Amino acid sequence: MTALKDTVAISGIGRSPYARDRGTTELSMVTDAVVEAIRDSGLPREAIDGIVGSGVMTGGVDTATVVSALGLPNITFWASAKPPIVNALMSAVHAVAAGTCRAVVVYHSMYRLGAGPFRERAAFGLPDGRASTGDGHTDSEPWGMFGSTGYAAWASRYLTEFGRTREDLSLIPLNGRRNAADNPGAVMRTPMSREDYFGARMIREPLCLYDMDVPIDGADAFVITAADLAADLPTVPVLVHALAMGMTAHPQEHLTADLRDTGQQMTAAALRARSDLWIDDVDVFLPYDGFSIITLRAFESYGFCADGEAGDFLRDNWDTGEDRILLRGRVPVNPHGGSLSEGGSQGAGHLREAVVQLRGDAGSRQVDGAASAMLTPGGFFFNAQGVVLRREAPLPG
Structure with a gap:
């Protein structure tokens, strides 16, 4: 990790507001957040050369769909990541640090409608979907504890x-x-x-x-860049x-x-x-x-x-x-x-x-x-x- 220390920055952030029920689509929320993050960074969309998507346990919105919806023309790296957010962040940071990309947009979405069946299964101790897809071994009754x-x-x-x-x-x-x-x-x-x-x-x-998080609709996005690029952008580099x-x-x-x-x-x-x-x-x-x-x-x-x-x-x-x-x-x-x-x-x-x-x-x-x-x-x-x-x-x- 020493080689990565302080060499990558978060240069843009965007958000599609959180609500208990937005009454819109997951793709709409993701694209709103991504557009805001890119604009916040001060970069033109042509400068975005990587994209990493993440979503609540239903899987979120596919990166190709987001690229198509926004017409991002120069993508050379893409990945999908399960939550929490660091799975996506680390993928983007490593891509930038390795020189694969210079500017990666990361997005994460939360969508109550799509996650409804998942929440019902989790709440009642029924199969949560992970073991059925080979991801984890926690869904089989009577020992499931997801x-x-x-x-x-x-x-x-x-x-x-x-x-x-x-x-x-x-x-x-x-x-x-x-x-x-x-x-x-x-x-x-x-x-x-x-x-x-x-x-x-x-x-x-x-x-x-009140000990359990609040299910919502919404999305967040972040633009991850090399630190030297971030220094020339209008936002404060983090x-x-x-x-x-x-x-x-x-x-x-x-x-x-x-x-x-x-x-x-x-x-x-x-x-x-x-x-x-x-x-x-x-x-x-x-x-x-x-x-x-x-x-x-x-x-x-x-x-x-x-x-x-x-x-x-x-x-x-x-x-x-x-x-x-x-x-x-x-x-x-x-x-x-x-x-x-x-x-x-x-x-x-x-x-x-x-x-x-x-x-x-x-x-x-x-x-x-x-x-x-x-x-x-x-x-x-x-x-x-x-x-x-x-x-x-x-x-x-």
Whole structure:
């Protein structure tokens, strides 16, 4: 990873707004986001020579369809990637770093209509589609543990093993909802109290409605370029400082050995070895929160605190005046609201928020002087990921 460090940048971002039901097609949302990202980068469409597509578990929109819809004339590299977003980001970063491309557009889409059958299967423990296509081995009853089933089981294991309670889990959605109030693009902005959380419908013990991300329609897009090209573009370059993924020998939910042996710990170790910046250096922390237990455990896996101590750590870093987490009194956690309140975007929203913060474009939720960000997209099992981004130059003005 040393050879890739700071050599590739995110030079453009675009978004098709999140909503519970957009009433449009997935292709329309993707093309809107991609066009916005290319325009934001300042590049002509002829300069885009690579494309990587990603979508919710239904597979998203095919890259050839997007190329055709937008008339991108000079594509020499393309790939499809499953979520979370770092699968697509890493593919683009490697293509640019290898010299295969100079400017790659990455897109990710979320589409409730297309994902409906998937969600029904996951919610009721029925075949999730992965094993039936040779991808994973988690769908066969009676041991299938995909999605909410698996994370509820491991959340229960966490609370039991470390002697914790749902009070710890509640801190994640409460923090996210408080931050979403400052994000006009979040789909869930109504204030949430502790009483609201504990009064919510239980989905799978111990995870309630607010412990699980919000299904949405929407899309995000990013233009990935060589750093030297980014320096000549109108936007503030956000450098990809380090990337990592992690998967253990048994990455399926029902085969995972224990909470100390997951892809999350492996990713944290790999990211730490590749990055010059770590938890005491970053200005924004964006842990994945598809389920609240993933976020809670990330604080432990990445070294903020010891196993089982995340709840106490977060209470120690809870700003009572602002009623949210502020690490060391200054570093917000998911200032956009995260998947639990902005919308379930498989990490794409986290990546966009990191770029917006490092550009200084986050408006009322802007972190003063933000120059670096850490992200932990993905969960415990087959999709754990980590990213460190940084801004090299001072912000204009």
